[in-house]
Amino acid sequence: MTALAQPETKFTDELACAANEMPCARERLLAAAREVFAESGFRGATVRAICRRAGVNVAAVNYYFNSKEALFSAALDFTPLNRLLDAENSPACARARLAGFIRELLTHLISTRGSQKSQLLMHELLEPTLMLDEIVRDVISPLHTHVGQLVRAIVGPDIAPETLRRCVFSILGQCTFYRHSNEVIRRLHPEIPFDEEEIARTAAHIAEFSLAGLDRLAQPSAGPETRKP
Amino acid sequence: MTALAQPETKFTDELACAANEMPCARERLLAAAREVFAESGFRGATVRAICRRAGVNVAAVNYYFNSKEALFSAALDFTPLNRLLDAENSPACARARLAGFIRELLTHLISTRGSQKSQLLMHELLEPTLMLDEIVRDVISPLHTHVGQLVRAIVGPDIAPETLRRCVFSILGQCTFYRHSNEVIRRLHPEIPFDEEEIARTAAHIAEFSLAGLDRLAQPSAGPETRKP
DNA sequence: TTGTAACTCAAACACGTGTTTGATACGCTC
DNA sequence: GAGCGTATCAAACACGTGTTTGAGTTACAA
Numbered sequence: 001m002t003a004l005a006q007p008e009t010k011f012t013d014e015l016a017c018a019a020n021e022m023p024c025a026r027e028r029l030l031a032a033a034r035e036v037f038a039e040s041g042f043r044g045a046t047v048r049a050i051c052r053r054a055g056v057n058v059a060a061v062n063y064y065f066n067s068k069e070a071l072f073s074a075a076l077d078f079t080p081l082n083r084l085l086d087a088e089n090s091p092a093c094a095r096a097r098l099a100g101f102i103r104e105l106l107t108h109l110i111s112t113r114g115s116q117k118s119q120l121l122m123h124e125l126l127e128p129t130l131m132l133d134e135i136v137r138d139v140i141s142p143l144h145t146h147v148g149q150l151v152r153a154i155v156g157p158d159i160a161p162e163t164l165r166r167c168v169f170s171i172l173g174q175c176t177f178y179r180h181s182n183e184v185i186r187r188l189h190p191e192i193p194f195d196e197e198e199i200a201r202t203a204a205h206i207a208e209f210s211l212a213g214l215d216r217l218a219q220p221s222a223g224p225e226t227r228k229p
Numbered sequence: 230m231t232a233l234a235q236p237e238t239k240f241t242d243e244l245a246c247a248a249n250e251m252p253c254a255r256e257r258l259l260a261a262a263r264e265v266f267a268e269s270g271f272r273g274a275t276v277r278a279i280c281r282r283a284g285v286n287v288a289a290v291n292y293y294f295n296s297k298e299a300l301f302s303a304a305l306d307f308t309p310l311n312r313l314l315d316a317e318n319s320p321a322c323a324r325a326r327l328a329g330f331i332r333e334l335l336t337h338l339i340s341t342r343g344s345q346k347s348q349l350l351m352h353e354l355l356e357p358t359l360m361l362d363e364i365v366r367d368v369i370s371p372l373h374t375h376v377g378q379l380v381r382a383i384v385g386p387d388i389a390p391e392t393l394r395r396c397v398f399s400i401l402g403q404c405t406f407y408r409h410s411n412e413v414i415r416r417l418h419p420e421i422p423f424d425e426e427e428i429a430r431t432a433a434h435i436a437e438f439s440l441a442g443l444d445r446l447a448q449p450s451a452g453p454e455t456r457k458p
Numbered sequence: 459t460t461g462t463a464a465c466t467c468a469a470a471c472a473c474g475t476g477t478t479t480g481a482t483a484c485g486c487t488c
Numbered sequence: 489g490a491g492c493g494t495a496t497c498a499a500a501c502a503c504g505t506g507t508t509t510g511a512g513t514t515a516c517a518a
Contacts, residue, residue, distance in 0.1 A: 025495080043273060044356070047476060057497050062477060125412050126351055127273070136416045144417060165418065166434040170403045173410075177402025180409045183354050187365045188373060189394065205395040209442035216441035254465080276506060286467050291507060 026064045028054040033075035038116040041123030042072055042131075076131060078117070078139050084108065085146050094153035095211060101150065102175060102210070103203035105143075109179040110199055118179050144168055154211070155218040167214060174206045255293045257283040262304035267345040270352030271301055271360075305360060307346070307368050313337065314375050323382035324440060330379065331404060331439070332432035334372075338408040339428055347408050373397055383440070384447040396443060403435045 023031070032054035036045045047061045047068050054060075065071040084104050092100070109118055117139075124132040147168045152159060155167075178185065185192065192198060252260070261283035265274045276290045276297050283289075294300040313333050321329070338347055346368075353361040376397045381388060384396075407414065414421065421427060 041355070046474080048474085057495095058476090059478080059497070060495090063495080068476065122355055122409075125409060126270070126355060128412050132412060133416065136413055140413050141417060162430070163434070166431060167438070169406055169410075169414075170435060170438050173403040173406025174399045175402075176406060176409065177398055180351075180354060180405065181398075181402075183357050183361060184365055184369050185398075187362065188370060201391070202395060205392070206399060208445065209396070209399050209439075212441040212445035213438035216437065216444075275504080277504085287506090288467070288508080289465090292465080297506065 025054070025056045025060055029056060029060055029064060029071070030075050033071050034077075034116060037072060037075060038119040038123075041120070041127060042069075042129055043127060044123075047071075072129075073131070076120075076135075078135050080139055080142050081108065085142055094150050098147075098150045098154065098171075098211070099204070099207035101147065102171070102207045103200065105172075105175050106178065106199055106203045106206070107196075109175060110182075110194060115179065122180065144172070147171055151214060154214050159217065163217060167210075167217065170213060171206070171210045174210065178202065254283070254285045254289055258285060258289060258293060258300070259304050262300050263306075263345060266301060266304060267348040267352075270349070270356060271298075271358055272356060273352075276300075301358075302360070305349075305364075307364050309368055309371050310337065314371055323379050327376075327379045327383065327400075327440070328433070328436035330376065331400070331436045332429060334401075334404050335407065335428055335432045335435070336425075338404060339411075339423060344408065351409065373401070376400055380443060383443050388446065392446060396439075396446065399442060400435070400439045403439065407431065 029050065032050045033045075036050045036053060039045070040049075048058055050071070051058045051060060061068060061071055065074055084101060109115065121135060121140075124135060148164055151164055151167045151171070159167075258279065261279045262274075265279045265282060268274070269278075277287055279300070280287050280289060290297060290300055294303055313330060338344065350364060350369075353364060377393055380393055380396045380400070388396075
């Protein structure tokens with residue numbers, strides 16, 4: 001009833017809160033929400049689990065955000081992954097830039113830090129909320145566009161749009177496989193360490209594998225369906 | 230209390246049930262469970278939703294299966310995807326067999342029929358239950374082994390195990406991308422029809438793209454990192 | 459007809475969920 | 489100190505969950 005007027009007058013300035021030594025309840029709530037939502041998705045996450053991790057009372061969620069859904073929206077910070085995109089100013093050639101992008105993306109997908117976002121994305125892929133549209137628009141779409149530009153720079157401007165799109169999917173699919181099928185890989189090959197060196201080797205393989213595919217598309221040779229050994 | 234002794238004496242012979250014109254409650258329950266579990270995963274699925282779709286009372290689940298979890302186990306029929314593997318007797322060469330496999334897998338992943346299993350697998354990848362170990366052992370592992378044999382037949386027996394493994398991941402990753410990122414693709418490219426012809430074209434692209442990668446691995450040329458345009 | 463077993467059902471149970479409430483403590487101005 | 493807004497809390501609320509119960513119905517044999 002009277003809940004609508006509450007949150008506006010409470011803590012509009014987050015800097016005043018962050019100035020304290022220990023983060024205030026609202027900030028701890030946001031941090032905990034990011035963790036729990038990434039682990040369990042929107043439906044699977046419970047406000048009690050979030051509040052327990054934040055060390056606040058259950059009522060704090062509705063006190064600061066009015067609802068679990070509003071907390072979900074407020075907790076997401078889907079700023080574009082600029083670190084993956086700012087290679088445009090890089091002087092390297094397109095082939096090297098693609099290899100670097102693959103390595104950065106793979107690191108982001110596998111590392112425990114960046115995996116928080118991609119973990120949440122996986123939940124959204126299975127049970128989309130309204131948030132998915134925003135994620136696709138602000139994060140995923142720039143990624144696809146960037147890879148598409150790299151592919152076009154490598155194979156030439158005459159590539160058909162469908163072919164370009166499929167090449168982007170092929171490259172991104174190889175990378176995202178290591179996150180989506182992570183539980184499968186760990187069961188099939190428990191010996192893989194997935195440390196920094198393994199990630200680098202894997203990224204190098206994906207880059208080499210993909211550049212070979214792009215090179216074959218670049219040369220207008222005979223169709224592959226009729227190829228015989 | 231007395232529930233343990235019940236289900237053994239009830240309906241051990243499913244054929245007697247299937248002989249009727251309309252499937253009995255137990256069979257309808259299993260069919261509905263397969264649908265709802267695939268849509269929502271184990272946690273997201275509710276016994277009331279399953280029973281509503283099956284047209285039976287809520288008590289039927291515990292009457293026939295003792296628990297929601299037992300219904301989950303009974304509903305899963307993860308027989309190996311033999312249709313994807315029986316190409317071993319096929320006389321075609323390894324390259325053509327790989328292309329055929331990719332097309333079959335892609336059809337299975339995208340088609341609404343086969344997607345029931347892969348949809349459930351996606352839920353298991355996010356929130357693994359004990360069922361995932363069984364799925365990996367009986368379904369996923371044979372798939373990886375089969376692709377590994379095809380890759381080895383194409384690039385030769387001298388390929389390093391890590392390289393072989395990464396090639397398998399690259400091929401499967403390109404295919405599974407169309408399922409895992411289905412919601413992203415539909416938002417980025419709503420114009421794609423994904424009918425039979427589109428699937429065939431996509432499969433042909435993945436096969437060509439992958440064969441180019443395998444061919445480059447087969448020829449022990451210079452490393453790709455030092456390549457310049 | 460009677461008895462027995464399999465089956466079905468509405469209702470209830472115990473518990474977890476998001477949300478609300480009323481009270482209490484803190485920090486501030488007057 | 490009085491007054492007031494902010495913040496925190498335990499407790500309760502309404503509802504959805506898996507599960508159980510006890511009565512009712514059906515089918516078939518004695």
